[in-house]
Amino acid sequence: MSNAIETKNLHRRMGKTFEIRELSLSVPTGSIYGFLGPNGSGKTTTIRLMLGLLRHTGGSCMVLGRPIPGDAPRVLARTGYVPERPHLYTTFTIGEAMRYHAAFYATWDGRRAEELARRFGLDQTQRLSRLSKGETGKLMMLLALAQSPDLLVLDEPTDGLDPVVRREVLSALLDYVSQRDATVFISSHLVHELERICDWVGVMDYGRLVAEMPMQTFKNGIKRLRVTEAPSLVSDTPFVLLARETGDGLSGGEVWVVRGWQDPMKQYFEGVGARLREVVDLDLEEGFVELLRTFRAPGA
Amino acid sequence: MFRQILYTQWKWSGLGIVAAALASFVLPILTVQGAGTSDPTWIDARALLPALEYWSRAYPALALAIGLLGGTMAWTNDHRGRHVYALTLPLPRWHYVLLRYGAGLALLLVPVLLLWAGAMLAGRMATIPPGLHAYPHALALRFGLAVLLAYSIFFAVSSGTTRTAGYVIGVVAGLMVLQVLILLSGSETRLVAPIFDRLVTLPGPFEIFGGRWMLIDV
Amino acid sequence: MCSAHVHRRLAGAIVLALLCAPIVVAPARAQDTAEYRELVERLAERAQTLARTESSTVRGAERGRLDTLTVGRLTLLFPPQRRALVETVGRTAWDSLAAAFGADTTALQRHVITLGGPGGFRIPEWTGGQATGPRADLEFAVGVVLGTVRDTEARRFHGDPWFRDAVRVMFLAEPRLQDEAVYEELATKPWRVVRACYDGDLAECDSALAVSSDAATTALRYTPEERRRIVGREREVITSLRSAAGTAQCVEARVDSACVDVMRRFYLTEQPLSPLARATLMRTAFTLGGDGSYARLLASDEPEFLARLAAVAGVTPETLLAEWHRQILAARPKSMMLTRISGWIAFLWAAAFAVAATRSSRWRRD
Numbered sequence: 062m063s064n065a066i067e068t069k070n071l072h073r074r075m076g077k078t079f080e081i082r083e084l085s086l087s088v089p090t091g092s093i094y095g096f097l098g099p100n101g102s103g104k105t106t107t108i109r110l111m112l113g114l115l116r117h118t119g120g121s122c123m124v125l126g127r128p129i130p131g132d133a134p135r136v137l138a139r140t141g142y143v144p145e146r147p148h149l150y151t152t153f154t155i156g157e158a159m160r161y162h163a164a165f166y167a168t169w170d171g172r173r174a175e176e177l178a179r180r181f182g183l184d185q186t187q188r189l190s191r192l193s194k195g196e197t198g199k200l201m202m203l204l205a206l207a208q209s210p211d212l213l214v215l216d217e218p219t220d221g222l223d224p225v226v227r228r229e230v231l232s233a234l235l236d237y238v239s240q241r242d243a244t245v246f247i248s249s250h251l252v253h254e255l256e257r258i259c260d261w262v263g264v265m266d267y268g269r270l271v272a273e274m275p276m277q278t279f280k281n282g283i284k285r286l287r288v289t290e291a292p293s294l295v296s297d298t299p300f301v302l303l304a305r306e307t308g309d310g311l312s313g314g315e316v317w318v319v320r321g322w323q324d325p326m327k328q329y330f331e332g333v334g335a336r337l338r339e340v341v342d343l344d345l346e347e348g349f350v351e352l353l354r355t356f357r358a359p360g361a
Numbered sequence: 362m363f364r365q366i367l368y369t370q371w372k373w374s375g376l377g378i379v380a381a382a383l384a385s386f387v388l389p390i391l392t393v394q395g396a397g398t399s400d401p402t403w404i405d406a407r408a409l410l411p412a413l414e415y416w417s418r419a420y421p422a423l424a425l426a427i428g429l430l431g432g433t434m435a436w437t438n439d440h441r442g443r444h445v446y447a448l449t450l451p452l453p454r455w456h457y458v459l460l461r462y463g464a465g466l467a468l469l470l471v472p473v474l475l476l477w478a479g480a481m482l483a484g485r486m487a488t489i490p491p492g493l494h495a496y497p498h499a500l501a502l503r504f505g506l507a508v509l510l511a512y513s514i515f516f517a518v519s520s521g522t523t524r525t526a527g528y529v530i531g532v533v534a535g536l537m538v539l540q541v542l543i544l545l546s547g548s549e550t551r552l553v554a555p556i557f558d559r560l561v562t563l564p565g566p567f568e569i570f571g572g573r574w575m576l577i578d579v
Numbered sequence: 580m581c582s583a584h585v586h587r588r589l590a591g592a593i594v595l596a597l598l599c600a601p602i603v604v605a606p607a608r609a610q611d612t613a614e615y616r617e618l619v620e621r622l623a624e625r626a627q628t629l630a631r632t633e634s635s636t637v638r639g640a641e642r643g644r645l646d647t648l649t650v651g652r653l654t655l656l657f658p659p660q661r662r663a664l665v666e667t668v669g670r671t672a673w674d675s676l677a678a679a680f681g682a683d684t685t686a687l688q689r690h691v692i693t694l695g696g697p698g699g700f701r702i703p704e705w706t707g708g709q710a711t712g713p714r715a716d717l718e719f720a721v722g723v724v725l726g727t728v729r730d731t732e733a734r735r736f737h738g739d740p741w742f743r744d745a746v747r748v749m750f751l752a753e754p755r756l757q758d759e760a761v762y763e764e765l766a767t768k769p770w771r772v773v774r775a776c777y778d779g780d781l782a783e784c785d786s787a788l789a790v791s792s793d794a795a796t797t798a799l800r801y802t803p804e805e806r807r808r809i810v811g812r813e814r815e816v817i818t819s820l821r822s823a824a825g826t827a828q829c830v831e832a833r834v835d836s837a838c839v840d841v842m843r844r845f846y847l848t849e850q851p852l853s854p855l856a857r858a859t860l861m862r863t864a865f866t867l868g869g870d871g872s873y874a875r876l877l878a879s880d881e882p883e884f885l886a887r888l889a890a891v892a893g894v895t896p897e898t899l900l901a902e903w904h905r906q907i908l909a910a911r912p913k914s915m916m917l918t919r920i921s922g923w924i925a926f927l928w929a930a931a932f933a934v935a936a937t938r939s940s941r942w943r944r945d
Contacts, residue, residue, distance in 0.1 A: 114448050138451035148445040150438045152372055164365040165450050406767035455937040462933050491774060492766030503917050506925040513932035520936040569925040572913075579766045579912055 065090045065125055065212050065244035066111060072119030073110055081106055081268045084120070088246055088261065093238065095259030095276065096248035097349055103268040104248040105145050108216050111246075112142060125212055136212075138166065141205030145216040147197050149189055155200060156185035159207070166208045174207035177233060195226035202230050206237050213237075215247040219254060231258060256280065256345040264352055271356045283348035284322040284340050289314035291335035299326045303355040314338060318351045362452070363460055370464040374434035378468050381427045385476035388423060389500070389576050392416035393487035406490035409577065417574040424504055425570070427472055428511020435465040436519040462516055469508055477501035480576055487577060495577050507569050514566070645696050651676065652685075653724065656693040665694055667717055672724040679749050680732075681865055686874035688731055694720055725750040735877065741790045741884045742876075745857035754862060758910030761856045765907060770851050771802050781900045785885055787851040788860060798842040800851055806838040809849070817845055860888065863903040867892035 066088035074080040081103050088094040098104045109115045111124055113133035122129040124136045149158050155178070163169040178185060181199040192200065198218065205213060213234070219227040235258060238245060249255055255262065256276070263273040272279070287308065295302065304318040322340070330337040343351065371378070392413055439447050447457055477497065484495030518529065540552045561567045645656040650669035653676075657665040680687060693699030700723050729750055736742040751757065765777040775783035791797050798806055810817070811830045825844075828837035865872040868891045881887035889896040 112449060114445065134451050134453050136451075137449055142449050144445055144449075146445075148442045148449075150369065150442070150446070152438060153369075157368075157372075161365045161369065164362050165452065406769060410763075410767060458937045459933070462936065490767065490769065492777060499917055502922070506917070506922060506929075509929045510925050510932075513929040513936075517932040517936040517939075521939045525939060563921065564924050566925075566928040568921060579763050 063090050063126070064088055064123075065092075066094075066246060067123045068111070068120065069122075070120035071107075071110060071117050071122055073106065073115060073117045075106060079103070079268060081110065081117075084268075084270055086263050086270055086273055088244060090244050091242050092261045093245040093247065093259045094261040094263065095255035096246060096263050096265065097250070097252060097255065098248070098265035099250060099353065102265045104265055105216055106268075107265065108214055108246075108248060112137065112140065112214060138168070139211040141208045141210035141213045143201045143205050143213075143215045143218045145220070147189075147201060149197075149201070149204075151188075151190040153189050154185065155183050155187050155189065155192075158189060158200065159185070159204065162204045162208075168209040170207050170209045173209070174203060177203040177206060180233065181229060195222050198222050198226060198230060202233060206233060209241070211241075211243055213243055213245045213247075215245065217249050218247065219249070219251065227254070234258075252346040252349050253344075264349065266353050266356050272352055278321075279348060280345055282321045283343050283351060284319055285343055285347075285351075286317040286319060286322075286337060287314055287339040287341070288317050288330065289336045289338060291315055291317075291330075292333055295333065299323075299329055303351060304358070318343075318355065320352075363464065366460045367464040367467055369438070370435060370461070370468055373438055374430060374465075374468065377430045377434060378471055381423075381430060381469075381472040382475045384423060385427075385472040385504075386479040388416070388419055389476065389480040389483040389497070390486065392419075392576055393483045406493050409490065409493070410575070413575050413577055414573075420500070420504055420574040421507055421570040424507035425511045427469060427508050428513075429515050431465045431469045431508075431512045432515025432517075433519050435461050435516055440519075458520060461520075462513075465512060465516065466509070469512055473501065473505040473508055476504050483576060489577055493577050493579060497576065500574070500576050503569065503572075503574070510566065510569055645693070645699075652687045652689050653728075654689070654691045655724070656691065656696065656699065658695045661695050664716060664720070668694065668720040668724060671717070672721045672728075675721070675725055675750060676728060678754070679862065679865070680873040681868075681870055686871075686877055687728065688735075690724075690728055690731065692724055692727055694723070722750075739884075740792060741857060742861070744790070744854035745861050748854045748858045749862070751855065751858075754859075755910065757855055757859055757862075758907055759912045761852075761859050761907050762910045762912065764852060764856060766911075768851065770800075770805055772800055772851050776852075776904070779904065781897060781904065784900050784904060785896070788857060789884070790850055790857070794846050795839055795843040797850065798839050803833075803835040803838070806835065806842060807833060810838050810841050813845070817841065857884075859907065860899070860903045863906055864888040864892040864899060867894055867899065867902065 064087045066086070068087075069085050071084035072080070072082050079101075084107060086107075096104055096107070106115065110117050111122055111129060113130035113136070116130055125139055127136050129136060150161075153161065159174055159178075163171065163174070181196075181203060183196060183200060183203070187196075189197070189200070198221075202215075202218060205215070215234075218234075219230055222230065231254070234245065237243065247255065247259065259276050261274070262276045262279050264271040274282075283303070291314075295305075298319075300322050301320040302317060303320055304316075306316045308314045308316050327337055448454070450457060477500075480495075480497030480500050484497045487495070489495055518526070521529075536553055536556070543552060559565050561571055644658070646659045646662060646665075648655045648657070648662075648665055648669050650673045653669060653673060655665055655669050676687065695701065700720070729747060733743050733746040736746060752760070765773060768774075770787075772783050772787045776787045786800055789800075801809065807829055810826060814826055814830065817826050825837050825841045828834045829841050861876075864876075868875065872891050875891045876887065879887050879890060881890060885896045885899070889899045892899050894902075
């Protein structure tokens with residue numbers, strides 16, 4: 062499977078205290094890739110590096126098979142981008158914004174644009190400075206989708222939007238993806254939202270990629286185990302032990318957070334003389350939090 | 362693409378361009394207001410020339426103002442959005458810059474053409490004493506070049522980053538501070554004056570703003 | 580973002596100030612030039628006074644502290660530390676004198692001028708409250724020397740106002756600028772006699788250049804209509820001196836004899852052409868006459884200025900006037916016309932700044 066986006070050891074320093082380093086991620090073509098991370102983890106910076114808005118100082122970046130920033134104009138011609146903060150000219154009306162945007166993209170689909178405007182309930186005579194947050198979000202999605210892009214890069218597109226608007230926007234996105242074999246790279250800190258639509262997930266923290274895997278593996282693979290009589294030292298586990306803590310007084314024993322869990326792995330505990338009391342499924346958010354916690358722990 | 366960029370430029374700076382155009386048209390007419398005397402047999406050219414010279418400083422000042430307006434307005438809305446929109450458009454960046462430049466230039470053609478029209482009208486309206494001539498075409502050409510240069514300078518400054526602005530300010534301030542220190546030390550070395558002279562005489566960039574800006578002259 | 584905006588505006592304001600400077604510098608320089616001329620004239624007078632009253636004992640004592648430099652007919656006294664400047668002053672001043680009076684300057688009187696030191700002209704000099712720099716010091720000192728020489732030479736034409744006034748303005752500006760100013764006079768003065776001279780009537784040039792101390796004679800050089808206009812222009816001043824009757828007769832009743840009478844009584848004797856025009860004619864005669872022209876002029880007792888100059892030049896009066904006329908018309912100022920080089924330079928600078936805009940780090944992708 063080819064990758065729509067591929068970075069290798071990407072590096073960029075931002076100011077004195079923050080840097081993106083050793084960032085190697087791969088976004089399979091045709092996938093919906095969720096890019097997770099807390100605020101300030103470097104998601105937006107990574108996106109700007111991928112689109113050539115910032116120049117990386119190390120490593121390489123290929124988008125749609127072309128190097129960035131060298132071939133950025135060609136890449137951007139096939140990429141629909143919704144930034145974190147609105148970037149349109151507020152002196153425009155919606156109609157003017159559509160016409161301006163259309164002038165730069167040979168693949169602009171006027172019919173789709175009109176259809177989306179009707180679907181989103183946007184008045185084309187309305188000035189951008191007077192739009193609500195939701196309307197602005199819808200407009201930016203409209204512009205990105207009407208370009209007929211091969212790649213959609215969405216930086217927290219539903220941030221601050223009410224649930225109704227979020228649903229409209231994501232619905233339009235999924236409709237588009239279902240019609241075309243487009244790749245979607247969507248960053249967010251709203252884990253539940255991504256859980257529903259993404260089939261790949263990458264987790265970012267402190268400028269580094271913590272984990273990257275299919276969404277299903279992420280959701281199913283992280284478990285919380287209640288273990289008693291476990292040896293102090295464990296090795297050669299069939300799963301990835303993310304954390305090991307003393308349990309609360311009521312249940313006793315230890316709490317293990319593991320990744321890559323599968324049922325047959327229960328036998329491991331018998332082998333080391335421990336007893337597995339309980340296997341607790343974690344939802345995506347809990348799994349995300351545990352992942353970050355272990356990443357941030359000293360010695361991780 | 363160019364049409365859309367021209368449209369945006371017009372949207373952002375249209376009011377200023379209209380004001381500049383009106384001022385450009387009216388200025389030459391104002392400068393010859395004393396020359397339309399009712400007694401054409403008696404025109405004292407020596408009274409007319411100082412009056413024209415009084416207004417002559419207005420031409421380079423207007424050219425400068427129009428250039429400033431055009432050069433800064435070209436980038437105002439991009440600055441507001443931190444240039445994200447422009448930088449994500451699918452065309453080479455230098456191409457985008459030149460499109461903006463060209464659009465601004467196209468709009469600034471309006472006040473220049475109106476100055477030309479105003480100068481030709483003023484030349485016809487004025488009773489020109491023998492020995493003097495009207496120079497509407499030369500005036501318009503010089504004015505156009507001055508506008509072009511002023512616009513280019515302010516466009517370049519506005520397109521730069523904060524760091525660039527810092528360098529410009531730093532160099533200018535540094536020269537002035539150095540000059541003050543030199544003067545305080547008792548030396549007679551002049552730092553700023555020679556640089557200034559170089560800038561305002563050929564082949565310096567500001568030479569076009571000097572000289573005689575007289576619609577009617579010998 | 581706010582600070583970026585402020586920085587950008589500040590940079591723009593500074594560039595704006597730099598660009599505005601030429602607009603204010605020229606008037607300031609013009610003003611400086613006018614004040615500077617007045618100051619030079621005052622100082623030249625002072626120099627003459629000092630030279631006359633200085634005692635030989637004092638002179639000897641002061642020379643003991645000063646160095647001496649002799650250039651042609653000039654002896655310059657100065658503090659030793661000013662040698663470099665004064666050498667340049669001497670060379671520059673002498674070159675101007677040689678250009679004006681001819682290479683053979685033995686006809687010039689000898690001058691001793693003290694620059695700096697006790698009793699001499701101070702260098703640097705404060706002019707109008709502003710300190711001068713080395714170039715201004717040089718210009719000022721050269722002006723002092725030329726002014727001193729000029730006034731002395733002008734006094735040698737004591738009884739002859741034509742040459743006296745012409746010599747007094749010989750060094751007002753460099754020859755090219757003098758010719759331009761005279762062109763402007765010829766082109767813009769409304770008097771019939773001047774217009775005719777501009778158009779090539781050499782007999783009228785003779786009349787326009789002539790000077791008479793008799794106000795009535797001068798008045799007759801103008802047409803009746805011009806005389807009426809001149810009196811009408813000065814009407815308020817004349818009326819305040821209780822001569823309204825004559826003025827009214829001239830202006831309203833259009834009695835020409837009344838106009839001549841008013842002009843004679845109130846010395847409304849504006850000469851058709853200024854002393855600068857005479858100075859340029861004299862320079863033309865010296866150029867044609869070559870070496871020894873000035874000496875021949877001093878030695879001549881020909882009463883008519885044109886005949887005298889023609890004799891100095893070794894040509895006929897008509898030839899002299901024709902050459903002068905050609906020279907002045909050739910000196911027409913460039914005025915509004917843009918030179919090709921100036922236009923191209925402006926265009927290229929504009930292009931350079933446009934390219935610079937594309938090379939800003941924000942807009943460069945490499």
